[in-house]
Amino acid sequence: MADPGDGDGQAGTGSNHGLVVGHFGLDVEVDLPDGQRRRVRVQREEPVVVGDRVRITARGAVPEPRDTVLARRDQRDRVRAIAANLDLLGITLASRPPAPSGYLDRAIVAARAAGIRPFVVVNKCDLHESRELFEQLRDDPALRDAEIDVAAVSAQSGEGLDAIRSRLVGHRGAFIGTSGVGKSSLLNALVPGLALETGEINRLTRLGRHVTTRSTLHQLEGGGELIDTPGFRDFVPVDLSPADLARNFAGFDEALRSGCRFRDCLHRDEPECAVRREVERGAIAAARYEAYLALLRDLERVADGQRTGRTR
Ligand SMILES: Nc1nc2c(ncn2[C@@H]2O[C@H](COP(=O)(O)OP(=O)(O)OP(=O)(O)O)[C@@H](O)[C@H]2O)c(=O)[nH]1
Ligand SMILES: [Mg+2]
The missing domain is CATH 3.40.50.300 (P-loop containing nucleotide triphosphate hydrolases)
Incomplete structure (x- = not known):
């Protein structure tokens, strides 16, 4: 019997690896290295999305680790x-x-x-x-x-x-x-x-x-x-911590290069915060800082809801 890891009997040729280019319920469309496109089953417990690299086995498309x-x-x-x-x-x-x-x-x-x-x-x-x-x-x-x-x-x-x-x-x-x-x-x-x-x-x-x-x-x-991608009305990120927001909010970049005193500073009431200093100097607009605080509150609310098992 063929090796179950070798779905199409071509293991070692690289043709059992592919790139997911479309998703249709329980099937994905995979581009193979030889230029062919094939529909392959996916396992419910191993979700696959477009952009995933997959290995095609007798069980279907198995995702490889993702970079992003x-x-x-x-x-x-x-x-x-x-x-x-x-x-x-x-x-x-x-x-x-x-x-x-x-x-x-x-x-x-x-x-x-x-x-x-x-x-x-x-x-x-x-x-x-x-x-x-x-x-x-x-x-x-x-x-x-x-x-x-x-x-x-x-x-x-x-x-x-x-x-x-x-x-x-x-x-x-x-x-x-x-x-x-x-x-x-x-x-x-x-x-x-x-x-x-x-x-x-x-x-x-x-x-x-x-x-x-x-x-x-x-x-x-x-x-x-x-x-x-399908359009969606709002974008609610996943697994985004308040610290991720504090590090990545657009417009704090220059301030963060000079650095806050605390590495995990949320730019709220921590001492020697570079962002607040720039807000006070007028280099970061007050409205921009308010937008940041509003997002921070949103994220904390979502995190609280998840901790207590509530959904939003
Ligand atoms: N005036 C103008 N209209 C455009 C342009 N691009 C798209 N549209 C129109 O905008 C409408 C929506 O376009 P879609 O390409 O379906 O929009 P989408 O972002 O893919 O929408 P979803 O698939 O629902 O997320 C259509 O009526 C298009 O004709 C453009 O450059 N100028
Ligand atoms: Mg569209």
Whole structure:
């Protein structure tokens, strides 16, 4: 009998390893090194997401250890991995629909804490309001301090797409963002021949319609890979400690280089805090600091709820 670890009898050739490019309930779609694409079962107890490297065995696709994973908590408080082994995250915004307050900050902190480099993609720059949003974010001192680039793009006019392609060469990135900002439209514009489903924004609620329901990974012609993800209204990071937030909040970077007295400083009432000193000097805007404190309170509330077994 064949070795059960050797599903297709080709162990040692490398063809029993692959990259997950799509997820369909109990099946995943795997790209094999010989260029073939195959559907393989996954085990419920060994969850696999797009971007995972897997070994194909008689039991199905078995995930290999991940370098990075981006995860969120859904509305029912379940942990949802979005994608694995990313090194770039394109946080996608547009004037329509606008991101909920704190969305960008949460996504940035989650990416940085997971070891993924974030950048901001302002889509629909063919529209005046999106262009204004781009200009506002391009000039945002917190993003500049955190060295987070802001790209102006339009899936419709093609503006900025070459810059996105160049950025992704040699990288694996994903677009995340609220439903309707145009993530799938951007993928379609970036990858010739791709026809991901896209959808109109609801005229009454002005929200997207959650058209994409599964993440999918796509190769870019010039090299690099890009993942389309389902839009979600809010981004509630997973396993993010108050200390992760304190270290990764965009706009505290310069202050943190000079250093707080305590390594685990939460920048609240600790003595000799570099962040508070910069707030008092006016180098960090008071509103920015308030936004940080609000996120810190949110995280502590979530952590408290988990400790006492309550769900939010
Ligand atoms: N004006 C303009 N509209 C765009 C642009 N890109 C996308 N849209 C429109 O925005 C709407 C939503 O686009 P999608 O690509 O489905 O958005 P999505 O972010 O993938 O949405 P979900 O899959 O629901 O998360 C569609 O009506 C698109 O035609 C753009 O650059 N300019
Ligand atoms: Mg979509």
